Amino acid sequence: MKxxxxxxxxxxxxxxxxxRTLQVRFENNRNRHKDLEWKNVKxxxxxxxxxxxxxxxxxxERTGGKPDVVGYDKKTGEYIFYDCSPESPKGRRSVCYDRKGLESRTKHKPENNAVDMAASMGIELLTEERYRELQQLGDFDTKTSSWIxxxxxxxELGGALFCDFRYGHVFVYHNGxxxxFGARGFRGSLRV
Known part of the structure; x- marks a missing residue:
């Protein structure tokens, strides 16, 4: 297990x-949070x-996600962070969708699964809606894909969804x- x-x-x-890493990223990517100030996030x-x-x-950060602030929820007073790495985070690739999917494999089991990894990190997998929101901030997953x-x-029928960005569009696919796959990981979100 990773x-x-x-x-x-x-x-x-x-x-x-x-x-320090979060502050530098925040300042270098103002387009993701135009009306927010680092001092308030800190x-x-x-x-x-x-x-x-x-x-x-x-x-x-440790698993390659390059988290950054992408919004602020005025109702809850929370800042919203998403993984903003250009490609699906390297330290979270080659994983099945969830524990049930992992346990159903009889051969060549990967080390982990996306749902359990996200839970152990204290983050949530991006939903399709959040994934599409992320793509409004740049082009992500142009060579990789991410479980959602x-x-x-x-x-319940055995499927799971993943997304990527190709030809100027977000694509949503399904797999067991x-x-x-080596080029599929997952992206997460965190509210602070």
């Missing part, structure tokens, strides 16, 4: 490192409620939940 930090705490050095991350979320953001949260009725 390494997941079960401690869920960061050393002061790790904390400062991830905050204040939220520094608050007692933000502690565990910073660990999750570090996990997103699959509706229960599709999953037990399938996995």
């Amino acid at each position: 390494h997941i930090n079960n401690n869920k705490t960061l050393s002061p050095e790790q904390r400062e490192g991830v905050l 204040a939220k991350l520094d608050s007692p409620a933000g502690g565990g979320k910073l660990w999750s953001l570090n996990e997103m 949260k699959t509706p229960a009725d599709i999953r 939940a037990e399938s996995y």
Whole structure:
């Protein structure tokens, strides 16, 4: 199974490192959050409620997701982070959709699955709607694809959904939940 930090705490050095990385990314990608200020995001991350979320953001970063702020929910007062890596995060590829899909494989089982990995990181898989929102901010998954949260009725029949971006369009596809590919991972979201 791929390494997941079960401690869920960061050393002061790790904390400062991830905050610095997030700030640089935030400042270099203003198009993703035009009306937001880093000082407000950092204040939220520094608050007692933000502690565990910073660990999750570090996990997103550690697995290649390049998380960034993509919005602010005025109703809840939460900042919304998505994985903004150009391609599906490298540290989360070659995984089945979920545990049931993984367990159904009799040969060549991958090390993990997207649903369990996301849960262990404290993040949620992007839905189709969120995936389409992400694509409004740039071109993502032009060479890879990403599992997305699959509706229960599709999953009950053995399927799972994934998306990519080709020919200027978002495409939504299906596969058996037990399938996995070197160029398919998953993207997550986190509310802070």
